Amino acid sequence: MSAFEHLSRPLRFGALRLKNRVAHAAILTRYAAAERVTDRLIAYHRNRAQGGVSMIVTEAVNALPSQAGRGAYLNAHSDAGLPDLARLASAVTHHDCRILAQLQERGRGNYSRARVDRTFAPSALPDDLTGAVPHALSTGEVEAMVDAFAAAAGRLQRAGFDGVEVSAGHGHLFHQFLSAHSNRRTDRFGGDLDGRMTLLRELVAAIRSACGRDFVLGLKLPAEDGDPAGIDLAQAGQIASALSDPQTIDYVAFAWGAQNRQLHWHIPDGHWPRASYAEKTAELRRDTNGVPVMGLARIVDPNEGEAMLARDQADFIGVGRALIADPAWTGKALSGRSHAIRPCVSCNTCWGAIAEPASLVCDTNPDLGTAAELSGSRPRPGARQGRRVVVVGGGIAGLSAAAEAAEAGHTVTLFHASGDLGGRAHTAARLPGGEGLEGVYDFDAARAAAAGVRLERGLTATAQDVEACAPDTIILATGAETPWDGPALDDGLPLPSLRALVQDALRRAGPMGDGLLLIDRDDSIWVYRAAELLADRFATVTVLSEWEVPAQREPLVVRQGMLERLAARRVRVENNARVDLAPDDLMQGAVGFHHLLTGARLRVEGIDAVAHASPRRPRTALLTALRERGHAPQVIGDAYQPRALMQAVAEGRRAGQAIR
Template structure:
């Protein structure tokens, strides 16, 4: 996984700390993010290893990991023609001058001489890593990147020795593996990640993957193999399976492919989040190793806690892919919604340190922001009282967890609830606390985590809103949960939200109504989600026949009383009508529920606002701000 913790091609202390933490947390082997190992690779957020400028830092990196009895492997990878972001890439390279399936960028087709030079660069850089103390390298040849592009008949139509048949298409990797062995010797680990199924017609399916794996491992020069899914196109979502599908979804494929690599250790990967799942895979002989990417980002001590029988203490990955969005969309250092301490020196198996002074603290709100603040403040020794309007903790995250694909989100607030109980926080649930209720407790500090409310859209008449005829989507879903009887007619969502919860609600509605339509004033839906998440949403919408009407806004009319909703194009005003409407709700921008702040501050109380109560955002901001508040009191 990329961390975006290198800076200006330099190995940073933060990058080293991130990997050292995971080694200290019990990992047996760590594969780094891609390292710049060929002279054409000059990405600022990737550490450079093709010259000696990072020599001392590479040694410190290796020592920090290897000293914890953990093997450190550098990743050899090149995106080739692949690109996630908009715009052209004049430096794109590939097997053939064919467009990338996602960005449609056409690369420069590498010449034979350029391939030879790249192989030499990779081998020399691997030897440099070896001298610095790295135990090996992994060749990343999946995900639609450069090596995958050479392997696939979809992207490689060369007629020279690096194309044509399987011998030609695997030649780049065959020669690279041989060069690594010649340069670094037998004691140096060489791992290989290959495509298992890229889901592209005319690309690499399981049969082709088996052929490729057998050819590349038969020399005995590969120490282990693993298989990635998807490619750099509409199929990108499959390389990071999320909570809309089963856990460990690729085990049956791995059983099939391992027959092609007899005697070569296999790493199982892909949404393996629980120690029980990992133990079963190893015990059954389905794989020799289990790869953890997102789960060990979420909890650096995952292996340590698993080994100690402390699975309940793990902060579990919820497969939301916000980490992927952070590094690939926003190009920021990696972050996790369930781990606010990524790469800090005390990250591993962290528990709050006692406060020097015990204070009386009131937290208003039991969503994930409030619960994060509450358990940490209590664990630090403060006297903590938590007020929550709902009879259960979790807030809007709990609601999302009850919708299709949201179940894994419950682990966030389940952990917080258990930690709050362990730390002695007092929860007053089912209570809408007033300023007087809070002041009566004589708190030294108050954390307001009261959440937010959706704004009625401007086209909705106030009297219609006040009558509750068109509710906000959250309120509507709270009412519909538990209903299983199908109803005739059309359900409509007006979407100015563009986050996952709205589309999970649409899927629930599709199970209840004949027709579901999402109307949005933007050009498409799901614009606030990660690309890999958006791909899954769009695929499921089309599979379930959930309709979208883009660049449109409803237009209120008397016809709604007869089940007809008018809408107009935002540019030309063209009007359309949706008949048979029996459900209509809006998902719109939110405003903070911060009404308690002013009277509490007027009473001289120290007040902190977190999560949506401060500024409506997502899970990442909620847990981060709650974490900071709990530690700062």
């Protein structure tokens, strides 16, 4: 019997019987090409079906004539797409997994960095993110759109799909019709709430007419969208009650946020609680007239999904990012191997990639959408012969390399200078929103220990220490440092690094000063997470950044939440600012800076502590020493080039797997 009694129970709705209560929520992969399936798209969905989910809701398909030509979406707008749709459906249903496609149109909404031409919406009102004014659909155009969506549903049914999910949340077109904020129409598709629901009612009727009652039809409806003139929880309940007809609808899900400043609500990151909307979903579930509800939003651990079902907050769960990280999430959970689930960091790198727009990626799963990504769900041979391997550095890259090498049968020694594994990530995991990182290095540390890696902690390895192991292969993952290359403080001491200040704050409690100034020359999210932490320890925190936008490389949904939290903690951010550490200013408790656009020299007053976040530089001392002694180590992670979590995990894995 599974430890997850509720997750493992079958569920029946419509004509379908689901073998368990875990579904793959719709996620855009951009793995299709020229509206055709690719091997990677097939592998992505097949892996998750084989990994144990009972149902997959695919990304949206090209259903409307106006959507034709979007190459990253499959063709459901013409019969030419039937063979590819059938190939995908067969790959999924072969593993006793049901498959639905999502029907969606963004309308005026656009979160992508790509410019979108010829957008349309219920009314000619500007998009809340871009300000672009769309074409207002005529009554005839709305009616034609309903017919096209119904025809696409019919094609999907003929291709072997089990149903469709209509996406009427996230600020997309159907959501725009439902909201008084975006719908000012005077025909039957506008007016009061009942009129604004007409489009969805007619769409549901058209799909049922085209496909019959046995074809599954799910609705993803808006919950709170964050717009004062939009949809709140009470109105979301009214909409759910009116549209959740057990005679026509098989399940309902709810989405938070919209294409506005609350876009990040729909994909909560590490600052949000796990199962972020469980209680509110339970409240809305009372309005669905008995229609089953799929619970969504930051379900990372199977225990969170189990709790939602046990508390009657949902009838089944939709897992997204955690299934990107590990396609066997469901199978591992239900077979008692939850400890072996590859962790999801809730970092939203995946969302950022598709918003570029680019193909879906994952920080912790470099094999995403390939046959190799399921290998971790199967036991590996326990042979102990092989090469002697030394890995120096127990951060993300080094742990990944050591675990992979040991699992392949090599004899591995891992040197780590600190007593705590994880390297830079160990500190980052203790910052606000960073707790998911702990799962990454703990996961690989557990793998390494189980595979027999000999761990030497608290030792800064020398070339002689490495040579004493008589290695056949040397892998250096010694990380990077952040030296300050500006002037010293007036007492001759070097400027302290932000990391050192954070570590000091984590070691001791209580106030640390009146005014803190952070010099941001790194432009990473971690600078601003550190600012959040330190805002509780200093009366004021000011960040001076040379960049035009704080954390500009981060996805929009990450920056939105970051800016909200910084504002709430009254953290002041000065962009386009180059610090000028003049001794006279420092003696007066101030720090000067030059504004890079105006050239003006300004000051921040009331400062009694200064720290810097400088660009990282690889640590090279051991590499130089080993090369001088005739060795040719492989260098990975930040020791090769300072980058991000994704590259550290991927390079570590590749290095460990490449040993022969």
